[in-house]
Structures are given as structure tokens and as C-alpha cells.
Amino acid sequence: MSWLPPDEDDDALDAWDDSAYRARPNPKANRPRTKRRPEHADAAIGRVITVDRGRYGVLVDEDGDHEREITCTRARELRKAAIVTGDEVDVVGDTSGDEGTLARIVRIRPRRTLLRRSADDTDAVERVVVANAEQLLIVVAAANPEPRARLVDRYLVAAYDAGIRPMLVVTKTDLADPAPFLANFDGLDLPVFTSAKGEAPIAELVEVLRDRGTVAVGHSGVGKSTLVNELVPGAGRATGVVNAVTGRGRHTSSSTVSLRLPDGGWIIDTPGVRSFGLGHVDPDNVIRGFSDLAEVAEECPRGCTHLADAPDCALDDAVEDGRLTPERVDSMRRLLGTLRPGVSRAE
Numbered sequence: 001m002s003w004l005p006p007d008e009d010d011d012a013l014d015a016w017d018d019s020a021y022r023a024r025p026n027p028k029a030n031r032p033r034t035k036r037r038p039e040h041a042d043a044a045i046g047r048v049i050t051v052d053r054g055r056y057g058v059l060v061d062e063d064g065d066h067e068r069e070i071t072c073t074r075a076r077e078l079r080k081a082a083i084v085t086g087d088e089v090d091v092v093g094d095t096s097g098d099e100g101t102l103a104r105i106v107r108i109r110p111r112r113t114l115l116r117r118s119a120d121d122t123d124a125v126e127r128v129v130v131a132n133a134e135q136l137l138i139v140v141a142a143a144n145p146e147p148r149a150r151l152v153d154r155y156l157v158a159a160y161d162a163g164i165r166p167m168l169v170v171t172k173t174d175l176a177d178p179a180p181f182l183a184n185f186d187g188l189d190l191p192v193f194t195s196a197k198g199e200a201p202i203a204e205l206v207e208v209l210r211d212r213g214t215v216a217v218g219h220s221g222v223g224k225s226t227l228v229n230e231l232v233p234g235a236g237r238a239t240g241v242v243n244a245v246t247g248r249g250r251h252t253s254s255s256t257v258s259l260r261l262p263d264g265g266w267i268i269d270t271p272g273v274r275s276f277g278l279g280h281v282d283p284d285n286v287i288r289g290f291s292d293l294a295e296v297a298e299e300c301p302r303g304c305t306h307l308a309d310a311p312d313c314a315l316d317d318a319v320e321d322g323r324l325t326p327e328r329v330d331s332m333r334r335l336l337g338t339l340r341p342g343v344s345r346a347e
């Protein structure tokens with residue numbers, strides 16, 4: 001994991017690091033660093049709930065008598081390891097959380113799941129989005145902005161790759177009938193919720209979100225923050241106005257934040273993105289995100305690429321006999337085409 005968020009300026013962080021003085025020539029300071037460093041056995045455990053330019057908001061003693069949010073910096077020994085919202089971390093130093101105090105994250109605990117994306121499909125460098133989430137709430141609008149099945153396909157691939165259970169919410173059903181769009185996902189074991197202005201399915205969502213960590217993703221302007229604000233009264237997630245011409249939202253929520261649900265569990269709101277690169281995903285794993293196709297592909301010859309030019313690909317037979325729609329197969333093939341270098345795309 002070599003990715004460092006672009007807003008994390010290493011030099012600025014060093015100013016807070018107690019080992020920064022090592023940069024000055026000082027013969028007496030030449031002892032190995034490890035000897036000077038305590039093992040941090042007394043470290044407190046916390047959950048990262050906000051990340052903002054090298055500062056981490058960490059909740060310690062969660063659900064305990066002394067639960068508090070403290071502000072942390074990162075220890076130099078973590079080097080460039082990305083610390084993301086949802087990470088469980090060990091913190092040392094002043095963990096009182098008092099005004100003006102700054103503790104230090106010294107370790108990232110093993111992650112149970114990891115949602116990742118890449119800048120684009122040809123870029124194998126992954127960007128860690130969120131750690132330890134159990135569910136992915138994919139939010140799309142029935143209109144304004146127009147829903148894109150391919151973006152949802154991408155989220156699904158990322159979810160399976162991360163070991164996270166996906167769910168779909170279609171908002172703005174007061175503006176358009178979501179049925180034609182939803183037909184794309186008929187063959188999937190994908191829980192679907194619909195939401196209209198003033199009629200969000202809050203009670204249903206509260207049930208599926210309860211006591212779990214859920215990360216909400218979606219294109220800018222789909223109404224994700226509106227939904228999060230209803231789920232977490234007082235969350236104050238900024239909501240924006242969608243440009244009537246472009247259908248795009250202004251970038252209103254710009255950071256990834258964990259919010260505690262009143263009935264238990266966490267919802268992690270992420271900034272709206274237009275694309276979700278999968279350059280880090282092994283092409284062989286892509287089909288797992290298309291579970292309706294994966295089932296059929298079991299009948300494929302060994303080593304089948306499932307691409308349009310693959311001989312005897314079972315996906316073609318399934319389209320012919322109506323078990324699969326051409327759109328579904330095409331959607332996966334396009335995605336595979338962008339991930340497999342050198343393979344021509346049927347665009």
C-alpha cells in the first residue's frame with residue numbers, strides 16, 4: 001500500500017513529528033531509532049472517523065465511559081501508509097482530547113475489509129477509500145444526474161473485490177421511473193431501495209444499517225448527503241444544488257466522514273466521484289462483480305477470457321437463448337476491455 005493522499009504533505013507532517021530533529025547533524029543522536037522508541041504497549045485503541053490534511057479525528061474508548069474524539073497526527077514510523085476513515089489504530093501521546101492537544105497514530109490494526117479505487121483503469125496504483133466497512137451503499141439518482149449502469153457495475157466489482165456486501169438506493173424516483181434502469185440488475189442478489197423527495201426509505205435503511213459499518217458512494221449530486229442527513233439527524237452534511245444543464249452537483253461534501261447512526265452502526269459518507277477506477281483489480285476477479293454472469297461463465301471452456309472474440313464463451317450462448325441480456329454481457333466486456341491492456345474494445 002503505497003498510496004498517500006495528495007493532500008497529505010509529508011513535510012508539513014514532519015513539523016509535528018517528534019523525530020523530525022533527526023534531520024540535523026548530531027553525532028549523539030546516531031543510535032538506532034528503534035532503541036529510542038517505546039513499543040507503545042500503553043497505546044489506546046481508536047477508530048478513525050475523519051481525515052483532513054494530515055489530521056485524523058479518532059474516537060477512543062468507543063461506547064465506554066470516557067468516549068471522546070481526539071485529534072491525531074501520524075507517527076513517522078508509519079511512513080507513507082495510508083490511514084483512512086474506518087481504520088482502527090493505536091494512538092499514543094496526549095489522548096485526553098483536550099482543546100489543542102494532538103496525539104499520535106503509531107499503528108494501523110489489521111483491516112477486515114478495504115474498499116479501493118484507482119485514478120483510472122490503466123493505473124494500478126490503488127487509493128484506499130475506506131477500511132473495515134461491511135456494506136457498500138451505492139446511491140444513484142433515477143434522473144438528474146442520469147443513472148449510469150456501468151458506474152454501478154464498477155461499484156459492484158469494487159465491493160466484491162473488497163469483500164463488502166453491496167446495496168443499491170435509487171433516489172429522485174419522483175423525477176423518473178427507476179424500473180428501466182433497475183432492469184439491468186434483475187439477475188443479481190442485490191438489495192434495492194427507492195427514494196423520492198420527502199419519502200426516503202429511512203425505516204428500511206435503518207434496519208439494514210444497524211450495527212454495521214456501511215460506506216455510501218455515488219456520483220456527485222445524486223442526493224447522498226440528503227439521505228445521510230436524514231439517517232443521522234444533525235450530521236449537517238452539506239447538500240448542493242444540481243446544475244440543471246449538466247446534471248452535475250457542485251462538490252459539496254469533500255471529505256470522507258464516519259457518522260454514528262442513532263440506532264447503532266456507522267455510515268461513512270464519501271465525496272461524490274464521477275469515476276471509480278478499477279486498475280488495481282485483477283481482471284479475473286471482475287466477473288465476480290457480475291454474479292449473474294459468473295454463474296453462466298462456469299460453463300465456459302477453461303481459460304476463457306469471456307471477451308467478444310473468445311471462442312465458445314458461454315456468455316454468448318446465454319445471450320442467444322435469452323438467459324442474459326446483451327447489455328449485461330456488453331457491460332462486463334467493456335470493463336474487461338479497459339482493464340486488459342492491448343485488448344481491443346467493442347465501444
Ligand SMILES: Nc1nc2c(ncn2[C@@H]2O[C@H](COP(=O)(O)OP(=O)(O)OP(=O)(O)O)[C@@H](O)[C@H]2O)c(=O)[nH]1
Nearest residue numbers: 172196197221222223224225226239240249253272
Ligand atoms: N427531486 C428530488 N431531489 C432530490 C432528492 N434527493 C436529493 N435531492 C436534491 O438533489 C440535490 C443534490 O443533493 P445532495 O444530497 O447534495 O447530493 P450529493 O449526492 O450529496 O452530492 P455531493 O455532495 O456533490 O456528493 C439537492 O438539491 C437535493 O435537494 C429526491 O429524492 N428527489
Ligand SMILES: [Zn+2]
Nearest residue numbers: 300304306313
Ligand atoms: Zn467465457
